Amino acid sequence: MSAASDPTSNVEPFLKKIISTLDNQFITSPSQYQNNVQLFKASILPQLKQQSAVIINGSPYASKTQLQEIWSNLPISQHQLTSYDTHLIPGSGTFIISCSLKVRFDESGKTRLGESAELVQNNSHTGNTNVAVVKLWSSWYGVNLNLVVDEIISSNTDVESINSFNYRFTYKPENSIISL
Amino acid sequence: PVLNTPMFFENQEIQNISTNFISNYLKLWDSNRLELLQLYSSPESQFSLQVDTTAPSKLSSTSSEHTSNSYWAYYFSNSRNLLRISNERSRMSRLFKGSEKISKIFNSLPKTKHSILENPNFYSIESWSYPQINGIIITIHGEFEEIGIPETTNAPSGPRSNSHFRGGHSNNARGTLAKRSFDRTFVVVQVPNGSMIIASDLLLIKPYAGYESWNSKNIN
Numbered sequence: 001m002s003a004a005s006d007p008t009s010n011v012e013p014f015l016k017k018i019i020s021t022l023d024n025q026f027i028t029s030p031s032q033y034q035n036n037v038q039l040f041k042a043s044i045l046p047q048l049k050q051q052s053a054v055i056i057n058g059s060p061y062a063s064k065t066q067l068q069e070i071w072s073n074l075p076i077s078q079h080q081l082t083s084y085d086t087h088l089i090p091g092s093g094t095f096i097i098s099c100s101l102k103v104r105f106d107e108s109g110k111t112r113l114g115e116s117a118e119l120v121q122n123n124s125h126t127g128n129t130n131v132a133v134v135k136l137w138s139s140w141y142g143v144n145l146n147l148v149v150d151e152i153i154s155s156n157t158d159v160e161s162i163n164s165f166n167y168r169f170t171y172k173p174e175n176s177i178i179s180l
Numbered sequence: 181p182v183l184n185t186p187m188f189f190e191n192q193e194i195q196n197i198s199t200n201f202i203s204n205y206l207k208l209w210d211s212n213r214l215e216l217l218q219l220y221s222s223p224e225s226q227f228s229l230q231v232d233t234t235a236p237s238k239l240s241s242t243s244s245e246h247t248s249n250s251y252w253a254y255y256f257s258n259s260r261n262l263l264r265i266s267n268e269r270s271r272m273s274r275l276f277k278g279s280e281k282i283s284k285i286f287n288s289l290p291k292t293k294h295s296i297l298e299n300p301n302f303y304s305i306e307s308w309s310y311p312q313i314n315g316i317i318i319t320i321h322g323e324f325e326e327i328g329i330p331e332t333t334n335a336p337s338g339p340r341s342n343s344h345f346r347g348g349h350s351n352n353a354r355g356t357l358a359k360r361s362f363d364r365t366f367v368v369v370q371v372p373n374g375s376m377i378i379a380s381d382l383l384l385i386k387p388y389a390g391y392e393s394w395n396s397k398n399i400n
Binding site for chain 2: 005006008009011012053055057058059060081082083084085086087089090091092093094096098100102139140141142144146148163164166168169170171172173179180
Protein backbone atom coordinates (compact mmCIF):
# COMPACT_ATOMS: atom_id res chain seq x y z
CA MET A 1 0.00 0.00 0.00
CA SER A 2 1.53 3.33 -0.98
CA ALA A 3 1.69 6.17 1.52
CA ALA A 4 -0.67 8.28 -0.56
CA SER A 5 -3.45 5.75 -0.77
CA ASP A 6 -6.32 5.71 1.67
CA PRO A 7 -5.65 3.16 4.42
CA THR A 8 -9.20 3.41 5.76
CA SER A 9 -11.03 1.81 2.87
CA ASN A 10 -11.78 -1.45 4.68
CA VAL A 11 -12.94 0.14 7.95
CA GLU A 12 -16.54 0.50 6.80
CA PRO A 13 -17.17 -3.17 5.94
CA PHE A 14 -15.48 -4.10 9.21
CA LEU A 15 -17.72 -1.75 11.21
CA LYS A 16 -20.88 -2.97 9.52
CA LYS A 17 -19.85 -6.53 10.20
CA ILE A 18 -19.18 -6.13 13.91
CA ILE A 19 -22.22 -3.93 14.49
CA SER A 20 -24.48 -6.55 12.92
CA THR A 21 -23.31 -9.10 15.52
CA LEU A 22 -24.73 -6.85 18.26
CA ASP A 23 -28.17 -7.68 16.87
CA ASN A 24 -27.78 -11.47 16.84
CA GLN A 25 -30.50 -13.46 18.54
CA PHE A 26 -30.67 -17.12 19.46
CA ILE A 27 -32.78 -19.15 17.10
CA THR A 28 -33.44 -22.78 17.84
CA SER A 29 -32.55 -24.11 14.47
CA PRO A 30 -29.93 -26.71 13.65
CA SER A 31 -28.61 -24.47 10.88
CA GLN A 32 -27.83 -21.62 13.26
CA TYR A 33 -25.71 -22.05 16.40
CA GLN A 34 -26.53 -25.78 16.25
CA ASN A 35 -28.97 -25.33 19.14
CA ASN A 36 -25.96 -24.41 21.24
CA VAL A 37 -26.25 -21.36 23.47
CA GLN A 38 -22.47 -21.14 23.87
CA LEU A 39 -22.01 -20.93 20.11
CA PHE A 40 -24.62 -18.18 20.05
CA LYS A 41 -22.86 -16.18 22.76
CA ALA A 42 -19.56 -16.55 20.90
CA SER A 43 -21.21 -15.00 17.83
CA ILE A 44 -21.47 -11.62 19.57
CA LEU A 45 -18.48 -9.40 18.70
CA PRO A 46 -16.16 -12.31 17.90
CA GLN A 47 -13.52 -9.74 16.81
CA LEU A 48 -12.97 -8.62 20.42
CA LYS A 49 -9.67 -9.74 21.90
CA GLN A 50 -9.94 -11.80 25.08
CA GLN A 51 -8.62 -8.92 27.19
CA SER A 52 -10.16 -6.01 25.29
CA ALA A 53 -11.05 -2.92 27.27
CA VAL A 54 -14.86 -2.91 27.08
CA ILE A 55 -16.86 0.03 28.45
CA ILE A 56 -20.64 0.31 28.08
CA ASN A 57 -22.37 3.45 29.32
CA GLY A 58 -19.44 4.14 31.61
CA SER A 59 -19.20 0.64 33.11
CA PRO A 60 -16.15 -1.55 32.43
CA TYR A 61 -16.33 -5.28 31.60
CA ALA A 62 -13.59 -7.62 32.63
CA SER A 63 -13.42 -9.75 29.51
CA LYS A 64 -14.85 -10.66 26.15
CA THR A 65 -16.68 -13.59 27.73
CA GLN A 66 -18.35 -11.37 30.32
CA LEU A 67 -19.51 -8.93 27.63
CA GLN A 68 -20.95 -11.78 25.54
CA GLU A 69 -22.70 -13.20 28.60
CA ILE A 70 -24.34 -9.91 29.52
CA TRP A 71 -25.18 -8.89 25.97
CA SER A 72 -26.94 -12.17 25.29
CA ASN A 73 -29.36 -11.41 28.11
CA LEU A 74 -30.31 -7.97 26.79
CA PRO A 75 -33.40 -7.27 24.69
CA ILE A 76 -33.22 -7.85 20.92
CA SER A 77 -31.85 -4.80 19.10
CA GLN A 78 -31.43 -3.25 15.65
CA HIS A 79 -28.33 -1.10 15.12
CA GLN A 80 -27.62 1.19 12.17
CA LEU A 81 -24.35 2.95 11.38
CA THR A 82 -25.06 6.61 10.55
CA SER A 83 -21.59 8.18 10.53
CA TYR A 84 -17.94 7.24 11.11
CA ASP A 85 -14.44 8.68 10.90
CA THR A 86 -11.06 7.14 11.66
CA HIS A 87 -7.36 7.88 12.00
CA LEU A 88 -4.54 5.41 11.47
CA ILE A 89 -2.11 6.21 14.29
CA PRO A 90 1.43 6.12 12.89
CA GLY A 91 3.71 3.57 14.50
CA SER A 92 0.90 1.94 16.51
CA GLY A 93 -0.42 -0.52 13.94
CA THR A 94 -3.92 0.55 14.99
CA PHE A 95 -6.88 2.63 13.88
CA ILE A 96 -8.88 4.78 16.25
CA ILE A 97 -12.51 4.94 15.12
CA SER A 98 -15.37 7.19 16.23
CA CYS A 99 -18.81 6.36 14.95
CA SER A 100 -22.41 7.31 15.38
CA LEU A 101 -25.09 4.63 15.56
CA LYS A 102 -28.78 4.56 16.14
CA VAL A 103 -30.38 1.61 17.85
CA ARG A 104 -33.84 0.49 18.82
CA PHE A 105 -34.86 -2.35 21.13
CA ASP A 106 -37.63 -4.88 21.24
CA GLU A 107 -39.79 -3.94 24.20
CA SER A 108 -41.87 -7.12 24.23
CA GLY A 109 -39.88 -8.39 27.22
CA LYS A 110 -37.82 -11.11 25.53
CA THR A 111 -34.06 -11.39 25.69
CA ARG A 112 -31.90 -12.42 22.74
CA LEU A 113 -31.93 -15.91 24.16
CA GLY A 114 -35.70 -16.37 24.07
CA GLU A 115 -38.44 -16.31 26.65
CA SER A 116 -36.69 -16.41 29.98
CA ALA A 117 -33.58 -17.37 31.87
CA GLU A 118 -35.08 -20.74 32.91
CA LEU A 119 -35.45 -21.70 29.30
CA VAL A 120 -31.75 -21.28 28.76
CA GLN A 121 -30.72 -23.28 31.77
CA ASN A 122 -32.99 -26.15 30.89
CA ASN A 123 -31.85 -27.51 27.56
CA SER A 124 -34.85 -29.78 27.25
CA HIS A 125 -36.96 -26.69 26.69
CA THR A 126 -35.17 -25.35 23.65
CA GLY A 127 -38.17 -26.22 21.56
CA ASN A 128 -39.22 -22.59 21.72
CA THR A 129 -40.08 -21.77 18.11
CA ASN A 130 -39.63 -18.16 17.18
CA VAL A 131 -42.27 -18.32 14.51
CA ALA A 132 -44.04 -15.03 13.81
CA VAL A 133 -43.05 -13.43 17.09
CA VAL A 134 -44.22 -9.84 17.09
CA LYS A 135 -41.57 -7.31 18.04
CA LEU A 136 -42.49 -4.04 19.72
CA TRP A 137 -39.75 -1.68 18.57
CA SER A 138 -38.81 1.23 20.79
CA SER A 139 -37.99 4.68 19.46
CA TRP A 140 -34.41 5.20 18.28
CA TYR A 141 -31.59 5.74 20.74
CA GLY A 142 -28.38 7.54 19.73
CA VAL A 143 -24.99 5.92 20.39
CA ASN A 144 -21.38 7.05 20.10
CA LEU A 145 -18.98 4.12 19.68
CA ASN A 146 -15.19 4.38 19.94
CA LEU A 147 -12.87 1.58 18.93
CA VAL A 148 -9.15 0.86 18.75
CA VAL A 149 -8.64 -1.80 16.11
CA ASP A 150 -5.54 -3.51 14.70
CA GLU A 151 -4.50 -2.53 11.19
CA ILE A 152 -4.99 -6.15 10.12
CA ILE A 153 -8.67 -5.43 9.43
CA SER A 154 -7.50 -3.98 6.13
CA SER A 155 -6.97 -7.56 4.98
CA ASN A 156 -8.91 -9.72 7.45
CA THR A 157 -12.11 -8.71 9.22
CA ASP A 158 -12.62 -12.04 10.98
CA VAL A 159 -9.68 -12.21 13.38
CA GLU A 160 -9.60 -10.88 16.96
CA SER A 161 -8.59 -7.28 16.29
CA ILE A 162 -10.53 -4.99 18.68
CA ASN A 163 -8.36 -3.65 21.51
CA SER A 164 -10.99 -1.39 23.05
CA PHE A 165 -14.74 -0.89 22.67
CA ASN A 166 -16.48 2.10 24.26
CA TYR A 167 -20.27 2.21 23.73
CA ARG A 168 -22.27 5.16 25.07
CA PHE A 169 -25.91 6.18 24.71
CA THR A 170 -25.91 9.85 23.75
CA TYR A 171 -29.62 10.19 23.16
CA LYS A 172 -32.43 8.42 24.94
CA PRO A 173 -36.00 8.83 23.70
CA GLU A 174 -38.40 10.29 26.25
CA ASN A 175 -40.62 7.23 26.24
CA SER A 176 -37.71 4.82 26.72
CA ILE A 177 -38.03 1.88 29.06
CA ILE A 178 -34.75 0.14 28.21
CA SER A 179 -31.56 0.94 30.05
CA LEU A 180 -28.31 -0.84 29.36
CA PRO B 181 -29.27 -4.78 34.71
CA VAL B 182 -26.22 -2.73 33.83
CA LEU B 183 -25.08 0.45 35.52
CA ASN B 184 -25.14 3.71 33.60
CA THR B 185 -22.59 6.17 34.93
CA PRO B 186 -21.68 9.48 33.30
CA MET B 187 -17.94 9.20 34.01
CA PHE B 188 -15.48 6.37 33.53
CA PHE B 189 -11.76 6.60 34.27
CA GLU B 190 -9.56 3.53 34.11
CA ASN B 191 -7.57 4.64 37.16
CA GLN B 192 -6.81 7.65 39.35
CA GLU B 193 -3.86 8.84 37.27
CA ILE B 194 -5.91 8.76 34.06
CA GLN B 195 -8.72 10.59 35.85
CA ASN B 196 -6.38 13.38 36.92
CA ILE B 197 -4.86 13.77 33.47
CA SER B 198 -8.13 13.67 31.59
CA THR B 199 -10.19 15.97 33.78
CA ASN B 200 -7.40 18.56 33.72
CA PHE B 201 -7.00 18.12 30.01
CA ILE B 202 -10.70 18.50 29.19
CA SER B 203 -11.35 21.55 31.36
CA ASN B 204 -8.30 23.40 30.04
CA TYR B 205 -8.92 22.32 26.47
CA LEU B 206 -12.54 23.46 26.33
CA LYS B 207 -11.71 26.75 28.03
CA LEU B 208 -9.18 27.56 25.31
CA TRP B 209 -11.37 26.13 22.54
CA ASP B 210 -14.02 28.68 23.51
CA SER B 211 -11.70 31.63 24.21
CA ASN B 212 -8.47 31.37 22.22
CA ARG B 213 -8.44 28.32 20.01
CA LEU B 214 -5.04 28.91 18.43
CA GLU B 215 -3.35 28.56 21.82
CA LEU B 216 -4.21 24.89 21.55
CA LEU B 217 -1.96 24.42 18.53
CA GLN B 218 1.06 23.59 20.69
CA LEU B 219 -0.77 20.36 21.55
CA TYR B 220 -0.69 19.44 17.87
CA SER B 221 3.01 20.16 17.37
CA SER B 222 3.82 16.73 15.99
CA PRO B 223 3.70 16.64 12.18
CA GLU B 224 1.69 13.42 12.68
CA SER B 225 -1.03 15.06 14.80
CA GLN B 226 -4.39 14.50 13.09
CA PHE B 227 -7.75 16.25 13.28
CA SER B 228 -10.99 15.74 11.41
CA LEU B 229 -14.66 16.40 11.99
CA GLN B 230 -17.76 14.54 10.91
CA VAL B 231 -21.38 15.64 10.81
CA ASP B 232 -24.20 13.21 11.52
CA THR B 233 -27.37 15.08 10.56
CA THR B 234 -29.47 11.93 11.03
CA ALA B 235 -28.65 11.22 14.69
CA PRO B 236 -31.75 10.97 16.91
CA SER B 237 -32.29 14.37 18.58
CA LYS B 238 -34.54 16.47 20.74
CA LEU B 239 -35.34 18.78 17.86
CA SER B 240 -38.83 18.53 16.48
CA SER B 241 -39.06 16.09 13.61
CA THR B 242 -41.83 18.23 12.12
CA SER B 243 -39.50 21.22 11.79
CA SER B 244 -37.26 21.02 8.77
CA GLU B 245 -34.80 23.64 10.01
CA HIS B 246 -32.15 21.29 11.33
CA THR B 247 -32.24 19.15 8.21
CA SER B 248 -31.62 22.09 5.90
CA ASN B 249 -28.22 22.73 4.32
CA SER B 250 -27.82 26.14 5.92
CA TYR B 251 -28.16 24.56 9.37
CA TRP B 252 -24.88 22.69 8.72
CA ALA B 253 -23.24 25.14 6.31
CA TYR B 254 -20.20 25.82 8.50
CA TYR B 255 -19.38 22.11 8.66
CA PHE B 256 -20.48 20.37 5.49
CA SER B 257 -17.56 21.21 3.22
CA ASN B 258 -15.15 19.73 5.78
CA SER B 259 -17.27 16.89 7.13
CA ARG B 260 -15.48 13.56 7.05
CA ASN B 261 -18.44 11.28 7.62
CA LEU B 262 -16.75 8.52 5.65
CA LEU B 263 -20.06 6.75 5.16
CA ARG B 264 -20.94 9.57 2.75
CA ILE B 265 -17.60 10.24 1.05
CA SER B 266 -16.37 7.58 -1.30
CA ASN B 267 -13.99 9.72 -3.32
CA GLU B 268 -10.47 9.01 -2.08
CA ARG B 269 -9.17 12.53 -2.70
CA SER B 270 -12.01 14.02 -0.62
CA ARG B 271 -11.46 11.48 2.14
CA MET B 272 -7.80 12.47 2.33
CA SER B 273 -8.27 16.24 1.92
CA ARG B 274 -10.63 16.37 4.91
CA LEU B 275 -8.00 14.88 7.20
CA PHE B 276 -5.89 17.69 8.68
CA LYS B 277 -2.32 16.83 9.69
CA GLY B 278 0.10 19.10 11.50
CA SER B 279 -0.50 22.38 13.28
CA GLU B 280 -0.63 24.59 10.18
CA LYS B 281 -3.51 22.76 8.54
CA ILE B 282 -5.20 22.24 11.89
CA SER B 283 -5.05 25.97 12.65
CA LYS B 284 -6.89 26.71 9.40
CA ILE B 285 -9.71 24.30 10.07
CA PHE B 286 -10.02 25.46 13.70
CA ASN B 287 -10.43 29.05 12.51
CA SER B 288 -13.14 28.01 10.07
CA LEU B 289 -15.42 26.57 12.76
CA PRO B 290 -18.00 28.71 14.61
CA LYS B 291 -17.04 30.28 17.95
CA THR B 292 -18.46 28.28 20.80
CA LYS B 293 -19.39 28.22 24.46
CA HIS B 294 -19.17 24.97 26.45
CA SER B 295 -20.68 25.07 29.93
CA ILE B 296 -18.77 22.21 31.55
CA LEU B 297 -17.81 24.25 34.63
CA GLU B 298 -21.32 25.57 35.26
CA ASN B 299 -23.20 22.41 34.21
CA PRO B 300 -20.96 19.35 34.53
CA ASN B 301 -24.01 17.06 34.25
CA PHE B 302 -24.41 18.15 30.63
CA TYR B 303 -21.22 16.17 29.90
CA SER B 304 -20.04 12.61 30.03
CA ILE B 305 -16.44 11.36 29.80
CA GLU B 306 -14.68 8.03 29.39
CA SER B 307 -10.93 7.73 29.57
CA TRP B 308 -8.74 4.64 29.27
CA SER B 309 -5.27 3.63 28.18
CA TYR B 310 -3.92 3.17 24.66
CA PRO B 311 -0.96 0.88 25.30
CA GLN B 312 0.20 0.67 21.65
CA ILE B 313 1.40 4.27 21.85
CA ASN B 314 1.75 4.53 25.62
CA GLY B 315 -1.02 7.10 25.61
CA ILE B 316 -4.59 7.58 26.75
CA ILE B 317 -7.92 8.06 25.02
CA ILE B 318 -10.26 10.72 26.32
CA THR B 319 -13.82 10.79 24.97
CA ILE B 320 -16.25 13.51 25.90
CA HIS B 321 -19.95 13.69 25.02
CA GLY B 322 -21.96 16.85 25.52
CA GLU B 323 -23.20 20.08 24.02
CA PHE B 324 -22.10 23.56 23.01
CA GLU B 325 -23.69 26.82 22.02
CA GLU B 326 -22.46 28.57 18.87
CA ILE B 327 -21.92 32.22 19.73
CA GLY B 328 -20.15 33.64 16.69
CA ILE B 329 -19.43 33.05 13.03
CA PRO B 330 -16.06 31.52 12.06
CA GLU B 331 -12.94 33.70 11.64
CA THR B 332 -12.39 32.42 8.13
CA THR B 333 -13.61 29.80 5.73
CA ASN B 334 -11.67 26.68 4.87
CA ALA B 335 -13.12 25.64 1.55
CA PRO B 336 -11.22 22.68 0.18
CA SER B 337 -9.10 23.50 -2.86
CA GLY B 338 -8.59 21.57 -6.05
CA PRO B 339 -10.98 19.45 -8.09
CA ARG B 340 -13.77 17.81 -6.19
CA SER B 341 -16.20 15.15 -7.12
CA ASN B 342 -18.51 12.52 -5.79
CA SER B 343 -19.28 14.34 -2.57
CA HIS B 344 -22.78 14.75 -1.22
CA PHE B 345 -21.74 18.13 0.00
CA ARG B 346 -20.37 19.78 -3.14
CA GLY B 347 -21.30 23.36 -3.69
CA GLY B 348 -22.71 25.48 -0.93
CA HIS B 349 -19.33 26.62 0.36
CA SER B 350 -18.87 29.41 -2.14
CA ASN B 351 -18.94 33.08 -1.14
CA ASN B 352 -18.80 32.45 2.60
CA ALA B 353 -22.39 31.25 2.75
CA ARG B 354 -23.90 32.12 6.10
CA GLY B 355 -24.72 29.15 8.23
CA THR B 356 -27.03 28.88 11.21
CA LEU B 357 -25.66 29.32 14.72
CA ALA B 358 -27.27 26.81 17.07
CA LYS B 359 -26.96 24.64 20.13
CA ARG B 360 -25.55 21.27 19.10
CA SER B 361 -24.47 17.99 20.61
CA PHE B 362 -21.05 16.50 20.03
CA ASP B 363 -18.76 13.59 20.80
CA ARG B 364 -15.02 14.20 20.72
CA THR B 365 -12.26 11.61 21.02
CA PHE B 366 -8.68 12.62 21.79
CA VAL B 367 -5.64 10.38 21.74
CA VAL B 368 -3.13 12.04 24.07
CA VAL B 369 0.53 11.15 24.60
CA GLN B 370 2.80 12.50 27.29
CA VAL B 371 6.21 13.41 25.81
CA PRO B 372 9.53 13.23 27.74
CA ASN B 373 9.59 16.88 28.80
CA GLY B 374 6.25 16.34 30.57
CA SER B 375 4.03 18.15 28.10
CA MET B 376 1.20 16.61 26.12
CA ILE B 377 0.78 15.92 22.42
CA ILE B 378 -2.53 15.17 20.72
CA ALA B 379 -1.93 12.36 18.25
CA SER B 380 -5.56 12.21 17.13
CA ASP B 381 -8.64 14.39 17.54
CA LEU B 382 -11.98 13.16 16.14
CA LEU B 383 -14.93 15.58 16.43
CA LEU B 384 -18.47 14.38 15.74
CA ILE B 385 -21.24 16.99 15.52
CA LYS B 386 -24.95 16.20 15.75
CA PRO B 387 -28.30 17.90 16.27
CA TYR B 388 -28.99 18.69 19.93
CA ALA B 389 -29.77 15.50 21.84
CA GLY B 390 -29.86 16.56 25.51
CA TYR B 391 -28.00 14.97 28.40
CA GLU B 392 -30.61 12.64 29.90
CA SER B 393 -29.03 9.53 28.39
CA TRP B 394 -26.15 9.51 30.90
CA ASN B 395 -28.02 11.04 33.84
CA SER B 396 -31.08 8.86 34.04
CA LYS B 397 -31.43 6.43 36.90
CA ASN B 398 -31.60 2.77 35.99
CA ILE B 399 -34.74 1.01 37.02
CA ASN B 400 -34.44 -2.48 35.57
